Amino acid sequence: MEAGGDRLPAILLTAGSHADEVAGIFSALRLAQELKTDHRVVIMPLRDPLGWRGFRASLEDALDSNLTITSHDTVAAILRSGDVLWEETDFILAQIGELVFASTPAVGWHSSNLARRRIPRLVLEHPEVRTRLAGRRIIMPGNVGYQEDRNPYDWGGHTAYVGVSGYAAQFNRFFDRDDAPIEVTVPRSLATELRPGLTIDLHEGFSNRYYVFATTEASRDLCTAMIAGVRAVGGPIASFGDLAPSWGESVSNITDLGDGVFLLAEPGTTSAATFAGFCAQYGPSLTTEPGMEASVAQRVDWIVAGVQETIRRWEPTNAQKAKTERKDS
Numbered sequence: 001m002e003a004g005g006d007r008l009p010a011i012l013l014t015a016g017s018h019a020d021e022v023a024g025i026f027s028a029l030r031l032a033q034e035l036k037t038d039h040r041v042v043i044m045p046l047r048d049p050l051g052w053r054g055f056r057a058s059l060e061d062a063l064d065s066n067l068t069i070t071s072h073d074t075v076a077a078i079l080r081s082g083d084v085l086w087e088e089t090d091f092i093l094a095q096i097g098e099l100v101f102a103s104t105p106a107v108g109w110h111s112s113n114l115a116r117r118r119i120p121r122l123v124l125e126h127p128e129v130r131t132r133l134a135g136r137r138i139i140m141p142g143n144v145g146y147q148e149d150r151n152p153y154d155w156g157g158h159t160a161y162v163g164v165s166g167y168a169a170q171f172n173r174f175f176d177r178d179d180a181p182i183e184v185t186v187p188r189s190l191a192t193e194l195r196p197g198l199t200i201d202l203h204e205g206f207s208n209r210y211y212v213f214a215t216t217e218a219s220r221d222l223c224t225a226m227i228a229g230v231r232a233v234g235g236p237i238a239s240f241g242d243l244a245p246s247w248g249e250s251v252s253n254i255t256d257l258g259d260g261v262f263l264l265a266e267p268g269t270t271s272a273a274t275f276a277g278f279c280a281q282y283g284p285s286l287t288t289e290p291g292m293e294a295s296v297a298q299r300v301d302w303i304v305a306g307v308q309e310t311i312r313r314w315e316p317t318n319a320q321k322a323k324t325e326r327k328d329s
């Protein structure tokens, strides 16, 4: 969908690469209505439609029957009727039709952990499983870190994908890879065509406070503008100390730029692996992270205010740049 005017460079807003980060998706839809700018704005509000549809619905589609799912044990019993690719006491992975389903007991950030750690480790250590999974999506129940009365089987978590090379990750990776799934190639083609002068990818994170990932140090001033916008509507800002316990073993990949702004550099991936990282070649690029412990309504208010302030701060700098370029030519 589009918003704004027709001035270039365009602004690219995306959300929902992680289906459980619902406030990002709602914010993208609200920004489509409320955003005021002369610049062209292109919005892709949902990058993982299968995850958004949810674990139970995808399993019902695959089996062509209605299901009642209340626990991992129920899921495991259903998945055993399919082609089981891997099973341990607390983890089952089975193919039904075109899709692969993974389940562990729904505790905390189980879905993120499966997509980021357990499945990559499994395909690394077991070539026979890697071969079976190549080119396939792996659907998982939603995270229940902050459950908010949701049933984790009614929506998805971090859908994982295994490329033909055997690389396994969730949909906010693969942007630097040839074996990327369509959930990655579509936003990547959009960015290549638009060459956005500003990219904002709407995610959600830990704690009940707001923070931002800058893609490069060059995006730092706009990140600080975003934080100011969130503060102006009363949003609390997270410190490194607030987040470090939740980041766990990833903490060593994160640099604190101060005032709720952080840089992430993961070993084993290039800086263009994420969507925001890929778009940094065209202009400033950042990733919102309102803490999911706050209510959805609060998170949406913070994101909307933060994005609006970021764009307000970006526009004059950008108009200045356009004027200089005209003078030069």
Ligand SMILES: [Zn+2]
Pocket (backbone or CB within 6 Å): 017, 018, 021, 203, 204
């Ligand atoms: Zn996310």
